[in-house]
Amino acid sequence: MHTAAPIVFKATGLTKRYGQVTALDGADFELRAGEILAVIGDNGAGKSSLIKCLSGATIPDEGSIELDGKLLKFRGPIDARRHGIETVYQDLAVAPAMSIAENLFLGREMLRDGIWGSLFRSLDKKRMLAEAVSRMNDLKVGIRSMTQAVETLSGGQRQCVAVARAAAFARHVVIMDEPTAALGVKEGNMVLELIRRVRDKGLPVILISHNMPHVFEVADRIHIQRLGKRAAVVNPKAISMSDTVAIMTGAKSPDELPEAAHA
Ligand SMILES: Nc1ncnc2c1ncn2[C@@H]1O[C@H](COP(=O)(O)OP(=O)(O)OP(=O)(O)O)[C@@H](O)[C@H]1O
Ligand SMILES: [Mg+2]
Numbered sequence: 031m032h033t034a035a036p037i038v039f040k041a042t043g044l045t046k047r048y049g050q051v052t053a054l055d056g057a058d059f060e061l062r063a064g065e066i067l068a069v070i071g072d073n074g075a076g077k078s079s080l081i082k083c084l085s086g087a088t089i090p091d092e093g094s095i096e097l098d099g100k101l102l103k104f105r106g107p108i109d110a111r112r113h114g115i116e117t118v119y120q121d122l123a124v125a126p127a128m129s130i131a132e133n134l135f136l137g138r139e140m141l142r143d144g145i146w147g148s149l150f151r152s153l154d155k156k157r158m159l160a161e162a163v164s165r166m167n168d169l170k171v172g173i174r175s176m177t178q179a180v181e182t183l184s185g186g187q188r189q190c191v192a193v194a195r196a197a198a199f200a201r202h203v204v205i206m207d208e209p210t211a212a213l214g215v216k217e218g219n220m221v222l223e224l225i226r227r228v229r230d231k232g233l234p235v236i237l238i239s240h241n242m243p244h245v246f247e248v249a250d251r252i253h254i255q256r257l258g259k260r261a262a263v264v265n266p267k268a269i270s271m272s273d274t275v276a277i278m279t280g281a282k283s284p285d286e287l288p289e290a291a292h293a
Contacts, residue, residue, distance in 0.1 A: 035062040038234060039084070039115075039203050044093035046079050053079035054090065055258030061203065066225065066235045068245040068266075070278055071255030077238050078207065080255060084236070085117040085205050086110030097202060114201030118192045118209055126181035131155075131162035133180050134195050165198040170227060186217020190224055197228040204228055205236045210244055222248050242271050251293040254278050265293035 041059040045052070054076045061067050071077045082088035084095065086104030095102050097113055104110045107117070125133055135158045146152040162176045180188055189209055196204050206225070210218040218241075225248055229235050239245050245252060246266050254261045254277050262277055262284035269291040276282035284292070 040096045065250040068249035068252045075255040076258040115203045116196035116200035117205040131176040
């Protein structure tokens with residue numbers, strides 16, 4: 031089903047070197063409309079480097095990036111955001127002492143209309159609060175009060191705020207680096223459920239994860255990164271977890287997989 035969806039975000043031949051280390055060695059990448067694409071790989075395989083190139087945090091030495099068929103050159107993360115690509119970083123980018131509503135609008139506060147906004151940069155707190163409530167409701171994040179400080183939330187709820195924030199502002203792509211890594215079972219499931227809802231709203235999601243059960247639970251396709259390259263893209267419904275791990279570690283070659291396992 032998803033293999034037929036058009037490619038919306040694409041990278042070709044990405045190379046990134048850090049001195050003697052080649053983090054990306056001509057990596058290709060394709061994200062299709064409306065899918066959750068998991069990116070997996072061993073430590074050092076180049077997952078974070080790949081995602082950093084896609085989110086504008088790193089500038090590749092070589093290679094190209096296309097969004098909706100248009101070549102893009104990101105000079106920084108702001109550039110990628112401007113193009114509708116939102117990233118949830120591993121080390122939660124939330125401000126604990128601020129409220130949920132304030133966190134949602136961190137860095138893009140709404141100003142009051144008229145002279146108060148233009149001259150005094152006075153914030154439109156009412157409007158931000160109303161928006162926060164409506165966006166969190168959209169995603170069915172069950173948080174009672176948006177004026178509650180983020181530090182009073184559980185790890186899972188905090189991660190939901192970070193995911194909801196990205197989902198609320200992304201127009202094209204949401205990228206998540208290990209969003210469930212620090213969470214318990216219940217909280218992890220809460221975030222997985224939210225990721226599904228983001229996808230079901232029509233936003234494609236790139237999910238970097240080491241958690242195979244989570245990957246197999248939510249991913250439509252799995253990009254396997256190995257030694258700085260994309261080794262294969264597989265269909266979680268047609269491949270076992272152990273074969274997937276074997277490709278990831280190099281114990282098995284992608285050529286050994288049956289045709290149906292490829293996605
Ligand atoms: N800023 C940097 N300076 C020097 N080397 C780097 C830098 N960032 C990444 N590397 C190296 O590039 C390679 C790929 O790193 P990367 O962080 O992309 O891997 P990863 O797949 O995300 O690994 P992990 O699962 O451990 O997060 C590694 O050998 C790493 O040491
Ligand atoms: Mg990493």
